[in-house]
Amino acid sequence: MRAARMTNDHSSQEKQEKHVTGATIWLTGLPSAGKTTIAYELAGRLRAEGHRVEVLDGDEIREFLSAGLGFGREDRHTNVQRIGFVAELLASNGVKVLVPVIAPYADSREAVRRRHQKEGTAYLEVHVATPVEVCSERDVKGLYAKQAAGEISGLTGVDDPYEEPEEPDLRIESHRQSVEESARALHALLTERGLA
Numbered sequence: 255m256r257a258a259r260m261t262n263d264h265s266s267q268e269k270q271e272k273h274v275t276g277a278t279i280w281l282t283g284l285p286s287a288g289k290t291t292i293a294y295e296l297a298g299r300l301r302a303e304g305h306r307v308e309v310l311d312g313d314e315i316r317e318f319l320s321a322g323l324g325f326g327r328e329d330r331h332t333n334v335q336r337i338g339f340v341a342e343l344l345a346s347n348g349v350k351v352l353v354p355v356i357a358p359y360a361d362s363r364e365a366v367r368r369r370h371q372k373e374g375t376a377y378l379e380v381h382v383a384t385p386v387e388v389c390s391e392r393d394v395k396g397l398y399a400k401q402a403a404g405e406i407s408g409l410t411g412v413d414d415p416y417e418e419p420e421e422p423d424l425r426i427e428s429h430r431q432s433v434e435e436s437a438r439a440l441h442a443l444l445t446e447r448g449l450a
Contacts, residue, residue: 276306276345277449278338278370279440281354282363282419283382284411285397286389288428288436289354292382295437297352300450305350310337312355325408331362338366345375350449354382358410360417376449380440381422386411388429 279296281289290311297307315337316323323329334357341351357363363379370377389411390398401409408414419425424443426436444450 275376275449276348276350277376277378277444277447278341278345278351278353278366279378279380279444280341280357280363280366281352281380281382282357282422283384284386284389284416285356285409286392286394287382287384288392288426288433289356289382291433292426292428292436292440293352293354295433296440297350299437299441300350300444303450305450306348307350307352308344309352309354310341312337315355325414327359330358331365334359334362335365338369341366342370342373342375342377345370345377346373350444356410356416358414358416360419363419376447378423378443378447378449379419380424380426380443381419382426382428382436383418384428 279293281293283289290309293309297309300307315333319336319340320333323333334355337353337355337357341353344351357366367377367379393399397406397409398412400406401412410416424440426439428436431439441450
């Protein structure tokens with residue numbers, strides 16, 4: 255009986271350890287692609303399974319961690335590196351970190367991936383590959399309308415570059431499937447990699 259109890263305790267411990275395996279899941283894509291919506295849908299599902307989860311929202315990061323940075327290439331790179339640092343720190347401590355942040359430049363995203371690799375922390379890059387025409391119709395924050403009216407410039411994917419990931423861990427076409435289906439596909443990837 256004692257052996258049986260030890261076995262049960264052991265499997266319970268394994269289950270807990272599985273839930274404390276951290277990872278950074280970076281969702282990159284154009285403004286209004288659906289990155290944040292998918293991230294929060296997945297976060298709810300992971301929390302329901304007992305995972306520790308944080309969503310590093312790009313707007314909140316801009317307000318609290320990267321206040322004062324502009325939207326030129328150098329400032330965007332700095333912003334992405336700061337987010338990558340915080341994400342790796344959390345992930346290395348057992349948190350699933352969902353990062354729905356544009357990160358328009360491939361070299362910035364690669365630097366974040368390398369930081370994770372150096373620390374031995376799991377990192378997944380997910381491209382929410384919504385066409386700019388669909389994003390401008392959604393226009394969640396009114397950015398496309400402002401750009402069209404000449405009120406702002408430097409809008410990623412319109413008059414500022416967006417370098418699409420060449421080999422993301424997952425490509426989601428959010429304009430062809432529901433938020434739930436998108437989150438399910440991402441959850442399936444996490445499961446396949448032993449992270450969910």
